[in-house]
Amino acid sequence: SQQGEEDPQALSIQEGENATMNCSYKTSINNLQWYRQNSGRGLVHLILIRSNEREKHSGRLRVTLDTSKKSSSLLITASRAADTASYFCGGSNYKLTFGKGTLLTVNP
Amino acid sequence: EAGVVQSPRYKIIEKKQPVAFWCNPISGHNTLYWYRQNLGQGPELLIRYENEEAVDDSQLPKDRFSAERLKGVDSTLKIQPAELGDSAVYLCASTPGLAGGENEQFFGPGTRLTVL
Numbered sequence: 001s002q003q004g005e006e007d008p009q010a011l012s013i014q015e016g017e018n019a020t021m022n023c024s025y026k027t028s029i030n031n032l033q034w035y036r037q038n039s040g041r042g043l044v045h046l047i048l049i050r051s052n053e054r055e056k057h058s059g060r061l062r063v064t065l066d067t068s069k070k071s072s073s074l075l076i077t078a079s080r081a082a083d084t085a086s087y088f089c090g091g092s093n094y095k096l097t098f099g100k101g102t103l104l105t106v107n108p
Numbered sequence: 109e110a111g112v113v114q115s116p117r118y119k120i121i122e123k124k125q126p127v128a129f130w131c132n133p134i135s136g137h138n139t140l141y142w143y144r145q146n147l148g149q150g151p152e153l154l155i156r157y158e159n160e161e162a163v164d165d166s167q168l169p170k171d172r173f174s175a176e177r178l179k180g181v182d183s184t185l186k187i188q189p190a191e192l193g194d195s196a197v198y199l200c201a202s203t204p205g206l207a208g209g210e211n212e213q214f215f216g217p218g219t220r221l222t223v224l
Contacts, residue, residue: 042215098150
C-alpha cells in the first residue's frame with residue numbers, strides 16, 4: 001500500500017506562476033520527504049520535513065506539514081520550464097513509502 | 109562525488125528469461141535500497157540492505173526475485189524467470205548511516221526492463 005497520495009495527479013501552469021501540490025498519508029510518520037523525477041531519470045531529493053516541524057523553506061520551495069490532518073503541501077514559487085517533472089511525496093516511519101506523484105508541466 | 113551507478117540502463121528480454129541488474133551506491137553509504145516503479149506509479153520498495161544484511165525484504169517476490177550485496181558495497185537484483193508483469197523501472201538508492209527511511213535517499217538513474 002502507498003503511504004503518500006499526491007493531489008492533483010497533473011498540473012499545468014505558465015512560467016512564473018506558483019505551483020502547489022498536496023500530499024496525504026495514512027499512518028504516523030517520522031518525516032515526510034518530497035522528490036522530483038524528470039522523465040526517464042531517477043528521483044532527486046528536494047526537501048525533508050520532520051514530524052515536529054510545521055513549515056520548511058528551501059530556495060523557491062516551501063513545504064508545510066499538518067500531522068493532525070496527515071497532509072503536506074509543496075509550493076514552488078516563480079516556476080520555470082525546468083521545473084517540469086513528476087513530484088512525489090514519501091512518508092517515512094523507518095520505511096519510505098511513495099505516492100503516485102503529481103505531473104507538473106510548466107509552459108514557457 | 110560520483111552518484112549511484114546502475115547498469116544496464118535498458119534491458120529487453122523475452123518472458124521466462126533471467127535478468128540481472130547491478131547497482132554501485134555512493135561510496136561510504138551503508139544502506140542500499142531496490143525499488144520497482146511501474147508506469148504512472150511511485151517507487152515501491154523491494155528490499156533494503158544495511159551493509160550486507162537484508163533488513164527488509166517483505167515486499168520482494170521471493171519465488172522469482174533474489175538480491176545480494178556481497179561485502180556490503182555493490183548489489184545485484186535478479187529475476188528468474190521474468191514475467192510480462194515485471195516490466196518496470198528498477199531503481200537503486202542509497203543513504204549514509206543505518207537509519208532506514210530517516211534520511212535523504214540518493215537515487216540512481218534506474219534500469220528500464222521490458223519483458224516481451
